[in-house]
Amino acid sequence: MAITEPDSDSALTFREAGPADIPAVVALVESAYRGGSTGWTTESHLLGGQRTDPEGVAEVIGAPDSRLLAVERDGELLACCQLERRGDTAYFGMFSVRPDRQGGGIGRAVLGEAERTAREEWGATAMEMTVIVQREDLIAWYERRGYRRTGERLPFPYGDERFGVPRRADLCFERLVKTLV
Numbered sequence: 001m002a003i004t005e006p007d008s009d010s011a012l013t014f015r016e017a018g019p020a021d022i023p024a025v026v027a028l029v030e031s032a033y034r035g036g037s038t039g040w041t042t043e044s045h046l047l048g049g050q051r052t053d054p055e056g057v058a059e060v061i062g063a064p065d066s067r068l069l070a071v072e073r074d075g076e077l078l079a080c081c082q083l084e085r086r087g088d089t090a091y092f093g094m095f096s097v098r099p100d101r102q103g104g105g106i107g108r109a110v111l112g113e114a115e116r117t118a119r120e121e122w123g124a125t126a127m128e129m130t131v132i133v134q135r136e137d138l139i140a141w142y143e144r145r146g147y148r149r150t151g152e153r154l155p156f157p158y159g160d161e162r163f164g165v166p167r168r169a170d171l172c173f174e175r176l177v178k179t180l181v
Helices: 019-034 054-062 106-122 136-144
Strands: 002-004 011-016 066-073 076-086 089-097 126-132 148-155 172-179
Touching: 011 106, 019 054, 019 066, 019 076, 019 089, 054 066, 066 106, 076 106, 089 106, 106 126, 126 136, 136 148, 136 172
Parallel strands: 089 126
Antiparallel strands: 002 011, 011 066, 066 076, 076 089, 126 172, 148 172
């Protein structure tokens, strides 16, 4: 599927990522989440260390009922997201937009395509995600797109450096949900 952004002459292309995409996806995710002060989606003030690794991305690509959408323009990887089918609900994660391309509508387009995919291809009636509670700006962005806070809190996996090295002791996730029908 291709979508043209308002500020671009070239369409975004959405495709399912494969094993050959792993190095580029890892680099993209790391730059979006751990890129220091670059981009508004960074978590570097909350977490150090890695956000993902090649094994984690390979696991997402190879898992049943899961797909990793790669989003390109003119063959250049600009964004990605994970979708996982969980019954009537789809889980949305690993959402990354290149920091130098944030703020131009790519994220909105990716989220919209992910919701369409979950609804039309999987019959999902809802999309859910987890967001670190301290990421109020990001939660507000999702709320403006129809997601609601559930109040359900999930613990941060302290001690498992595959998810990063916490810079504070009060991290946890909140589950956000949006009805798709």
